[in-house]
Amino acid sequence: METQELLVRRAIRGDEDAFLQLIKMYKVDLYKTSFSYFRNEEEALEALQEVTYRAFKSIRKVKEPAYFKTWLIRIMINYCNDQLRKKKREVLNEEYLASQGISETHEGLEIEEALLGLDQRSREIITLKYFHGLKIKEIALAMECPEGTVKTWLHKALESLRLSLSEKGGK
Missing domain, CATH: 1.10.1740.10 (RNA polymerase sigma factor, region 2, helix turn helix motif)
Known part of the structure; x- marks a missing residue:
């Protein structure tokens, strides 16, 4: 092959x-x-x-x-x-999240809701990084921007996701 x-x-x-x-x-x-x-x-x-x-x-x-x-x-x-x-x-697909090991439990729904609350670019970066397993360099190439910018965007996206989830969980 x-x-x-x-x-x-x-x-x-x-x-x-x-x-x-x-x-x-x-x-x-x-x-x-x-x-x-x-x-x-x-x-x-x-x-x-x-x-x-x-x-x-x-x-x-x-x-x-x-x-x-x-x-x-x-x-x-x-x-x-x-x-x-x-x-x-x-929208974001529940089955896609489930296929990534996130079940349709209360926790899975919270994660889905938190992802939907992110801006489009943040969802894209998280999807490329964690659902497709792309490296920062590959994401930078795909988004036509410097690697440092992708790292910054990813960090901000994850912070927003953490904040959203901690507010929902009261942690």
């Missing part, structure tokens, strides 16, 4: 089979990301289709093959945010 980087290089050169293999590798991550925004299977699948199309059309813009997954998830996040802005709603 070929490595991701080799597949990306082939896809950039126009190899459609390589592109399809890459999409198959990351379709679950893309679906989970879209589902966490929309909480609706139909919308999540539509997002997956649209992002696959957009990625195919702009594959030549990938600068660093090692960060293909980050690039792909960023396209999904941008698409989801655009769609939510159009609908004027923001």
Whole structure:
């Protein structure tokens, strides 16, 4: 089996089979990301289709093959945010949190509510860091900003989350 980087290089050169293999590798991550925004299977699948199309059309813009997954998830996040802005709603998926080990208990609902209370950028950074396991460098690349800025934003997001949770728990 070929490595991701080799597949990306082939896809950039126009190899459609390589592109399809890459999409198959990351379709679950893309679906989970879209589902966490929309909480609706139909919308999540539509997002997956649209992002696959957009990625195919702009594959030549990938600068660093090692960060293909980050690039792909960023396209999904941008698409989801655009769609939510159009609908004027923001949501986070309970099943996605549950899949990350946070159950639908009182505690899980508090965490979900606290995440919903964060601003969009804070939710994005926490999603990329803790739900997708990206490194600060990868998040910086995806968000097109310096690593130090991502660290600052992440710190502030976590502080806001802690504050929100401590207020709810009375701790």
